Amino acid sequence: MLCGVLLLARPAAAAQAGGLDVRVGFAGAVRVGVPVPVRVAVSLLPEAGPASLVIDAPAMGPQAGPVTDTTVVPFEAEPGALQSFDVPVVLGNIRQPLVVRVLMAGREVARRVVPITPSLVGGRVVVTLSDEHAGLDSLSRLDERVVPAYADADALPHRWQEYGAVDLLVIRDLDPARLDDEQRDALATWVRLGGRLVVIVRQGVPAPAFLDDILPADAGDVRSLTVSGGATASPGAAWPPGPYTVTALAPRPGATVTRLGGIPVIASAAVGLGWVAVWGVDPWQPPVAGWAGRQGLWVGALGPPSRPLVNVSSVADLLPNGTPIGPGVHALVAGAIVAYLGVLYLIARRRAPGAGALASVGVVVIALAVFWLLAGDVRGRSTSVAEVTFFEAAPGTDAARALTVAVVSVPYGGPYRVRGAPREVVGPAAASGDLRATVADTGTVLEGTLPAGAEMRAFQSLALAQFAARAEITADGRTLTVDVGPEPVRRAELRWGARTYRLGDLPPGASTHAMDPSRWVSLTEIDSHAPVRAWIFQASTGDVIMNPTTPILVGEIPHTVPVFDLADGGTVDARPAILLLPVAGR
């Protein structure tokens, strides 16, 4: 559910009576199952001291009764001060309201119940930063339950992962000074890692400078022109005739350009895993405003629904449910048992029968206490977490989207405490039982109890990773050039749709490979247990990587750093990471 929280130095817009102002999502627009920002402003606290912000998010679970994912943010209360928090929360059950509370010394000092508006729960969400809160209503008529939301700069999250609900962000009126550095970085990172952004430039409103690195065009002069019609604006639609005031664009290399009266007015390009467009024509101004074909522009900008490459459920199923405990534990238990029997034997041999029996009973009493403690220790060590990380490299950048899937298992059930790495956004990978997430500087601690018979639970973590890699294939498909960076990649293969091409181990750095088109084979034809394949692909379920529509290079990266660990000790089984590197055409 959550893992990141920010205590904002900047005061929130306003704190309502009762001491809590809560804003969920983007002007209320949310999606189910992905992290959405929950901004909480706390004021009017009665005293200084340790306090906790508690967010109860109803979730769906397999068992009967209510299930709640609770996020706890400890903080130091300052009476009279306005304290603001930005917490990513995954909404699982929108029929029930979000409950936000502030606790001090176990006492509830503030409480707010925030219902989720059903009409603002989108299948896809378009967020627009515009002074004019209208104009996108037609998107609601699309089949994909698109929810347009008009937000302001304060709504932009501080973590890129909190954009998970957003399919398209439109920036029209944005004063960059209202964004702090974290918000700027989060926005740019989100785009590089798969976000879609439209920046509308117009007279007096240039593109935000902090986005300059990712924009596909530079803004030029503002020009006035009259169009009589005929120029193509989008597939199947021509610009409406009339007088225009546009900003001429200077497209950068690789940009796709749409012209109006011969002037470049729309430029778009892929950036990493994302997509950015600059519009020099303002759809809120006539003659585009009110134009029926305008929806085609928005549909083009919205693009097709994004499909995750990794099937988290399949990965969770493949991860081992429990790992063998170390030989040290067996030795410890065996030693304790032998010592117990040895003491009993010595007593039986050296003591008179009556006294021996009494001494044995004394040993039994001591052994009961010792073995009970030993049982707790063994149980703690038997708790395990197995994880695998997928690095989805963003082409042309040194960034990668790091998705980690982990399975915690507690033999025979019982409590667990899993700690995620700092700066990660972590949460459950599937609907399950109650969960409590406590934010700490060292990472978020996820706590819960697994019932006997359901002894595992899956989590996922999303983070930004530094990973510079690239892969290109020639147009004839016969030469592949790969640069995988400083680490070798083992058991590499290309994936494209339902076909695969085995490459074998790749050395660090750049390498070139001659490709034989006849060696592409269908996934259903290959031996799923072939040792040349990465472990994650050796299982019978071949849908870990969902059939990519463009070529993807996949392979194992041997050295990985565990993302999750067990706060109370246990076994951590970090499997080799999997590289997912989009292959560009050349």
Next chain:
Amino acid sequence: MGNAVLRGDLRARGASRKVLAIEFFYLGILGLLTLLGLPPELNRPEVSNQTSLGLALLGVQGVLVTYFASACAAQEIAVEGERPSVDLAFGPFPRRMIVVGKSLASLATIVYWLLLGSPLLILAIGIRQGSVAMLAAVSALVAIEAWGIAQLGLLYSIVIDSEFSRAVVHWTTLLALFVATLALPVDQQWLNPIVAVARAAGGAFPVQAVIVYAALGLAAGGLAQLALRRYGAS
């Protein structure tokens, strides 16, 4: 301890190498199962299968304690220095003292063995998040079952002179109780000592089993007292 028979039997068992061997065989088996039962269990078929080595440990304990207690009572295992009931009947001991003494000696031995095994069980149960109350309930059940069957052994030691015939009848009894009862309808299988233990471990304590085995023990003790009359004991 006013019962001389009880005193003598406990003294003999405390000094017996056979009993010591029995105890360490029993504890060795429990220890081995405890070690093998460390999670993840070997060959544990699936998560939903709750038939684990933890439960097997309780069953094995019940079988071992019951067999050794009844075998000692039936003189199938002759404990050094322990005089059979029939021999005592020719002595100055009243029948009641002999039967009560032998009976309490069996019960004390059973409880002692259960106590010796309890640390190993608490380790296995603790690892599996089982409750101490459950373990106490199962131990009490095993004690009553083993005592009831040991009382049958005591009866056999008095009424069956031939050692071979006594062993055959003893084993037949054990097979009948531990195996043949599995053929009963499911709602009556609580008569099986292992099924009863499993149900107690599962939280459904079989009170009927306690009543039946306690009654069996009392009845066998009464019959043993009657049987001693033929040896002229008062």
